[in-house]
Amino acid sequence: MKIKRRMARKLITIPPQAKIIDALNILHQHSIRHLPVVEGETFVGFITEAEIRQVLLLPGGSDITVAEVMNKNPVTIGPEENLEEAARLIYHYKLSGIPVVDQGKLVGIITVGDILAEFIEIMGVLQ
DSSP states (O other): OOHHHHHBBOOOOBBEEEHHHHHHHHHHHHSSEEEEEEEEEEEEEEEEHHHHHHTTTTTTTGSSSSHHBBBBOOOOTTTTSSSSHHHEEEEEEEHHHEEEETEEEEEEEEEEHHHHHHHHHHHHHTT
């Protein structure tokens, strides 16, 4: 099964120059835990709620920009890769989600929940 079939396509993103406090507000507003960082249409990084919370504990943390904290070289995967590869990467790197990138452009996110949903569908657990 290809990742593009299960990935989330409605993406909430943030620019690198945004403040960390704005990133946290976006996460809470949309009930998400991952925030891709894009500049124009180019994917430039990834930040998680856990990383944001750690920074906000620092003195002056709310004035820090996303660019200063984001992972500039996160694990990514392409939309044509198999879901099994995403599961392997998530397990190996202990991630909860992976940005799906095609030619430098963010096209989706695949999460543990997406993979679990596919597993449940294949196994017929809810039928």
